[in-house]
Amino acid sequence: MLKKTECETAFSPSLAQEIMLLLSRPENALMAQGMIHKAKRTYVDSHHTRKISQMHSSDKYRDGKWSTYVNIDGKRRMIEKQTEEDIYNYLYDFYKAQEDAAKTFQDVFDLLMEHKKELARSDQTIAEDTRYFGFVDPKIKSKPIADITEDELRHWLIKQYMPTMPKQQALKKMLQVLNQTFRYGHDKNLCHGNPAEFLHYDDYASKCDLTTRSNEEHSFSDEEIAILKENALKDLSNPHNIAMLISMETGLRAGELAALRWKDVRKNRLHVHSQQIRDRSKEHQSFEMVGYTKNERRKPKGGRFVPITPECQKALEYAQNLPGESEFILHNKSGRAIIKDSYEQFLRRKCHSLGIDTTHNHAFRVAFNARLIADNLDGNERCYVLGHTMQTNERCYSFSDERKLDSITKKMLKN
Secondary structure: OOOHHHHHHHOOHHHHHHHHHHHOOHHHHHHHHHHHHHHHHHHHHHHOOOOOEEOOOOOOOOOOOEEEEEEEOOEEEEEEEOOHHHHHHHHHHHHHHHHHOOOEHHHHHHHHHHHHHHOOOOHHHHHHHHHHHOOOOHHHHOOEHHHOOHHHHHHHHHHHHHHHOOOHHHHHHHHHHHHHHHHHHHHOOOOOOOHHHHOOHHHHHHHOOOOOOOHHHHOOOHHHHHHHHHHHOOOOOOHHHHHHHHHHHHOOOHHHHHHOEHHHEEOOEEEEOOEEEEOOOOOOOOEEEEOOOHHHOOOOOOOEEEEOOHHHHHHHHHHHOOOOOOOEOOEOOOOOEOOHHHHHHHHHHHHHHOOOOOOOOHHHHHHHHHHHHHOOOOHHHHHHHHOOOHHHHHHHHOOOOHHHHHHHHHHHHHO
């Protein structure tokens, strides 16, 4: 396909004169007309998905006409034309006008999301992009993308977005979404440049929310785990309590817990190879099981194996006595697997009621990693059991607990 500059060169005044000369001969003009008609039909067939049919009606005015449906202002409208050629000409003009119309920033973003779906990007990625784009000023989103300026984007960023105190990672994601949308628009000749490329992360990073939680706040202490365990053992008919007990002994993610099946119990190990995720493509909240874990989404490796400790074995035995029959280890009375969001909400409420500040399942993973360190497992071994990279392990899981340091200090001072 010729680019714009190539088209301008190809259809120079001299070439236009030569084409007119060619069309001056009747037989050539007739041939060109047939080629144009065929090209229009091909164009319409690539844009129009509804049926085009000849009408058979007792109404003499409508009988024999050709009809189809198009969307106009969001409503389905019937189009009637005298001949098939007439209706193809109408549809060509209809879709060409839509294609040639100036695209708004919102239009181009929507086209980008459709493009990402075609590239098989995950529903989670598309939902996350859509959530960030939702922060953009509606006035900017409704403006033709070709008319948006760097100054407009900067004014919105400073006056509206940065006052929300986003985290630095959120700012990076926002700038990424803006840049991707303009680049896609430029690739499709819908705009002439990318004003977002002049919005540099370093100019705004200092205005982000820079507060961070201490490593201790990401983990349950030994005392907190003991409290949670004692409380969970009071009601073993609740699968969420058993999920907590298994998580304490395995460090599994919430989605991995929900996806555990009895066939995944292999002698003295758990085969962790799937997870439950939210299906964001559905209008209503929906969850599905997928055959990969978080760290293997792009490159599945068959999962990992986690040793079954004596306490984990007890938790599995508790699960065997849950009401109802199911292939899933953690299930409700109907046999359906627990929903990971419900479990996380249950854990959050449980922690609040017990006066524990840390409230998320990830804190079990961090605490479990600390146990593995105490058991003298090296970094590679811990990464295998937990299912993440060495970089993640060093950044998010390895820390010095102040409470342990206090204990060490007291021991040292005694000597």
